[in-house]
Amino acid sequence: MRETFRTHMGWLHSWVGFLGGLVLTAIFATGTLAVFDKEITQWMQPEVVLKANSVTATPVALHHAAETMQAEQQQGRFAFITLPSWRDPVIRVLHYDGHEFIGPVLDPIDGHLFPARQTAGGQFFFDFHFALRSGPVLGCTIVTILGICLLVAIGSGIAIQIKAMWPDLIVFRPFGARPRAWLDAHLITGVLFLPFLIMITYTGTAIRARGILPPHPLLVARHSEQTAQKADDRPKGGRKAAAQQTDLLPPPLAPLIAEAKERLQTDKCELILFSKTEIRIFRSDEASLFLSRDMVSFSRADGHYLGTHIQNGAAAKTTQLIHGLHYARFSTRLLLWLYFVSGFACTVLMASGLVLFLIKRRKNAGNRIMFRLAEGLTLATFIGLPISIMGLFWANRLLPVNMPERLSAETDVFFALWALSCLHGVLFSILKKPLIGWQLQITALAIMAMGVPALDICSQTHSWLHDATRYYVLDILVFLLGLSALFSLTILKRRSV
Known part of the structure; x- marks a missing residue:
């Protein structure tokens, strides 16, 4: 009975692992590179001079960023501003082109535009990892289904190797016969990085799982109510009035950022979004393990305070923790390198599994x-x-x-x-x-x-x-x-x- 179970688990592990592994290897490889997406973007834009100590934007630079943002919006782009951080010490005015967030780069001291070349940068690897560059519906659905398949492969792999796991772990033979060396590489990376593999696969699947499940009728009703409420909040006078508000240069951003930090009780804000009537300043993703979307809203017309949105509650905190663990934006440089090494090891795990699949079947097929x-x-x-x-x-x-x-x-x-x-x-x-x-x-x-x-x-x-x-x-x-x-x-x- 036990051997029959292991045989079935072995078949499941082999075929699910191979068919899914052809794509999952690429997903993990690009995800590993996406750990350092900002640094890759900096390498691919060498015209942008990085000054390690300039991580605070001056009022002059913020004024130039607001002008650049307004020019982008007048061209029909939904542009927003990202503030300097320890990983990316520049101001960026970005918009989404369907795959990546791209746009002008400004010096955080005097606000001058860097003559940066047009490139996808590290965002290319993030987009491929997240959606296979196939869009937020099709691509994300495929990645989520493959994540579920990987969880199945992990479970079946543990079931068939649990007995021999310890002896194989302590004896690594990289220069042995080919099947033995590949199997050792597969087992060692699988065992040593199993907690990371389970965590990153589960969190990645959980983040997008709601996208492949049918929505609950109550959620649909609430979404309709929110959409209607937003429609009521639009400025009176139709498109002409909205366009006139968009043409107005936003009020000085430096005082608004300082007030947002005080109201959010944080020393880091990173993202500034602009609607027709509001300026929304968000807490930095680096501020905490819990990746939230806490924000403070101000009027776009005169900058007066509108409200603070902070997500609390067990469900919200759980969701924030899942996002924080997967995206790892809270990390120090040491933790980023640990994520990178772990992601590389998981890539080796899947790639070696593909080779093992072929070695075992070459003689007969x-x-x-x-x-x-x-x-x-x-x-x-x-x-x-x-x-x-x-x-x-x-x-x-x-x-x-x-x-x-x-x-x-x-x-x-x-x-x-x-x-x-x-x-x-x-x-x-x-x-x-x-x-x-x-x-x-x-x-x-x-x-x-x-x-x-x-x-x-x-x-x-x-x-x-x-x-x-x-x-x-x-x-x-x-x-x-x-x-x-x-x-x-x-x-x-x-x-x-």
Whole structure:
């Protein structure tokens, strides 16, 4: 009975893990990079000079930010302002383009606009992780369903490995036979980072679960009431009066920010939204583990205080905790690195699971077309995705700064390289030369990754005024990835002899 249960759990773990793992590996990889989304954006906009100590916006800079915001809104964009923080010490006037939040960047001291290049930045990885760049409905639904599948795979994996878990954990054989080495990597990352894996998967699934469930009739009724109330609150006189209010420059923001901090009892505010009649200043996400949307509202016409919205109660606090744990915006730099390392380990866990799936079935099903297709897709996921990411970094440095539709061109390079990697991997697998396919793509990864720092230096786009500890760390990490790929290539060629 027990062996039958383990057999069924093994089948469930293998197939659910493989079919979901092809996409989940990419989701976890981009989510890991999204931990440092702000820092990646800074690397991809080297024209923006980062001054480590300038984390407070001056009244002059806020005035220029308000003017920039108004100009953006007059062009039909729903623009808002983000204030300087320890991770991103600049003022940004952002709008949502359907995938990322992009917009002008201002100096927090004098408010001048930086001539920053158009780029998706680290927001690209956040959007891919969150919605596969397929929109807030389709993409988020797919990611949520895959999160549920991952929870199933985790449970079945624990069921089949609980007995052998401890002996396999204390003996790691990275240079052993291929199945043994891959299994050890899979088990060790799975056991050591199991709490993080469960936490990040559960919270990520819970955040979006409501989007795939039918709404309760009571919630629909309440939403209708709120919509009607908002319609009643619109300025009298129709669109003309609303447009006139939007054309008015907002009152000075510095006193409003100071009052908002006092009313919210915090020393950090980060986000300023502008409606036709209101200015809403939100508590910073970095202020607490509980990621809230507490805010203070002011009149857009004259800046007088309208009200304070603070979410309390057990349900609200639970939701805030779930969001806070998943997004990790409260973190210190040490905790951010722990999230990054844990996310990388979970990516290795899923990628090694894909390879194990193929190794176990190569003998009996190696000549079948479905196996060949699966092997090509695994290669595109395991190696093709990092190649595409390196291609995105290369495109950021090589594309002309003033090129029209530059942001789209960068992302097109990413997806074109990924599609080419997939086609290349499937072709070599169908031709029964998968090892050559792996070697070629690992070689390409090593060259592109090790070339990024050299390209960054040769392009001379960076300023030596940058805070080196936050700016050049990406060059170092990418170079280490290239060295790892080169090391893997030597091992692969040695075993193929």
